[in-house]
Amino acid sequence: xxxxxxxxxxxxxxxxxxxxxxxxxxxxxxxxxxxxxxxxxxxxxxxxxxxxxxxxxxxxxxxxxxxxxxxxxxxxxxxxxxxxxxxxxxxxxxxxxxxxxxxxxxxxxxxxxxxxxxxxxxxxxxxxxxxxxxxxxxxxxxxxxxxxxxxxxxxxxxxxxxxxxxxxxxxxxxxxxxxxxxxxxxxxxxxxx
Numbered sequence: 001x002x003x004x005x006x007x008x009x010x011x012x013x014x015x016x017x018x019x020x021x022x023x024x025x026x027x028x029x030x031x032x033x034x035x036x037x038x039x040x041x042x043x044x045x046x047x048x049x050x051x052x053x054x055x056x057x058x059x060x061x062x063x064x065x066x067x068x069x070x071x072x073x074x075x076x077x078x079x080x081x082x083x084x085x086x087x088x089x090x091x092x093x094x095x096x097x098x099x100x101x102x103x104x105x106x107x108x109x110x111x112x113x114x115x116x117x118x119x120x121x122x123x124x125x126x127x128x129x130x131x132x133x134x135x136x137x138x139x140x141x142x143x144x145x146x147x148x149x150x151x152x153x154x155x156x157x158x159x160x161x162x163x164x165x166x167x168x169x170x171x172x173x174x175x176x177x178x179x180x181x182x183x184x185x186x187x188x189x190x191x192x193x
Contacts, residue, residue, distance in 0.1 A: 006045035083143030100151025
């Protein structure tokens with residue numbers, strides 16, 4: 001990390017956005033997307049401790065949580081072959097790929113009972129931004145798209161995502177199980193000096 005000011009400036013700008021538009025999801029996603037795209041354009045600000053992979057599972061590191069929990073900023077670190085289960089968020093969110101690439105498979109709940117409906121998949125290279133929300137589509141499975149390499153993405157959510165009750169889905173049956181993700185570490189990089 002050579003420029004911690006980038007994260008600090010992003011948090012300040014996103015806080016200003018939340019001050020004026022926290023109740024307007026469309027505006028938060030539209031203007032927040034531009035802020036996140038600017039942040040992930042340059043890869044010189046993420047502390048190494050928040051980009052460490054785990055040999056068995058992806059990592060979710062809290063970078064910042066707004067004191068009023070209007071948004072949180074998280075780094076996701078993917079080792080080779082790692083993926084999430086199929087899950088939802090229950091709040092709006094944005095994903096910006098900082099390093100490597102991700103594959104996102106999207107799903108919809110069944111009309112009644114039965115399997116989840118597969119909606120397709122898309123590839124997210126470094127610099128790409130993806131959006132999730134109960135309004136536009138909230139169920140997906142994400143995986144590292146770089147065989148043999150680590151990928152890192154920066155996520156911004158409309159709550160403290162590590163404390164939000166969400167769901168993991170069994171694609172074949174549509175069965176949902178509640179979970180709270182927590183974080184991979186208790187520390188945050190907010191000592192920005």
